[in-house]
Amino acid sequence: MNRRRSSSCRAFTLIEAVLVIGIVAVITAMILPNFIDEIRGHSLEGSARQVRSMLTLVGANACFDGVRYRLRFPELGEEDLMGGNRQPLIEREDDPLEEPEVFNAVTDPWAIGATLLEGVWCAEVRRGRPTATILKNLEKTRSDVQDALDKAFEDFSPERPPVIFEADGTTGWFTFVLTDAPPGTELDDLENYDRIEVLFEGDTGMVWLQRPFYEEELDLFEEKNWPVVLRQDFLSPKVLTEDDVLELYEVRINQ
Template identity: 50%
Template sequence: MNRRRGTGRGGYTLLEVVLVTALLAVVAAIAIPNLILEIRGTQLETSAEQLRSLVELVRANAQMDGKRYRIRFPREDEMDRQGTDVQPIIERADDPLEPEDWTLVEEPWTLGETLLRDCWCIQVRLGRPTIEKLRDPEASMAEELANLREDFDPEYPPVIFEPDGTAPWAVFVVTKAPRDLTPADLDDTVPRLEVIMEGPTGMVWIQRALYEDELDLFEQNGWPIVLRRDFFDPRHLTENDVLELQESAIAPGL
């Protein structure tokens, strides 16, 4: 009895393998650079979101432990736990009789890269954000800085959380600008995001820095520059845009 031989192919020819490999290489050459650009394009936003999460964790731990916590950035010639001078440092006052004796917090939630590669915090501002403070931050923070019992760079004061979780208003300015820039160099050409914490309530949101013409618009209309909602749109705001943002903002807690 004759049996028919199967006509199915048992494998691929060398030419087919070469063609498929070449096609995959072409696709990778096109896709990978675009993917890298996309990842780099979201690094600033991701860094700001991770910093927000860390601030919220610091506040929560202060409440749970009933102790003072603070978040700060490395001083000059000081390193963080990642071996860089970029990542925030978390400290706790363990002895209520020594409220200014700070101990480094080394728990797992403090580890990791909060600010991604090329992102860094160029400035920390204390106090409720106003146009006057934006235009002259050092003079406007004189009172807040005077209340600190340690000497700190006025551009990087620590943000202290009390045992009930309350803290002063604080603004963390995150950017991908070159590290040799200073807050005095910041203008409309320097992309940056502001992680804003309403200290008394603990609410934290992220908004891009307002442009000079937008600050003029807010000043002319007597509007507060705190949006109380996330805002990343790079387009210039019109008066109608601001009114819509204000309608969708979360009402102040205090």
């Protein structure tokens, strides 16, 4: 005689269901902030790498076309070609003989797109080769830049002056400070947020990424009279010691 075995699944009680949902909610609350921070970190580094590529592209096109190009970021109330106000604007001096200093927007596909990823913007563009003294006195540096812009009759903010590429593709030294801080954050308050600096040695075309130096690191560079120019990517949060700096210099020399 065959017997049928019957099995029944006990349903969750209301208390058990609420308990499971509560556990999932707690785990999500613990993991989500770290997950969001991880995404932001990748967006910031990805944006920095794309700015590096854009600088190389602008220099190459200036050299190929034999005319000057200009890269800048939108001023207050100005839109970029994506309809926002974060992406770099690429402009070209189309007729240097008849219309010198007149730069027109470049609308070629390579010049349009999301160079800066969501939540990332350029808070500052610094002119000149960085030194420990300059980095420890940024307010004076910004004032000097404003004076230079006033003399050149350029209506650009001292925080983000334009980068002009000559017809041979070269330009000066520039540092682009990218951050995921809320838009409009004052420069003095940026130290509370993640930042990556894109350093551009315009006369050679070299571009590399660095995190901002800590105060004790700048003191070390100044004490040893060492250059703060690494010419290689450095994003580690570890505080640099004297041995670390010497090792970085050695790696650069051997490359």
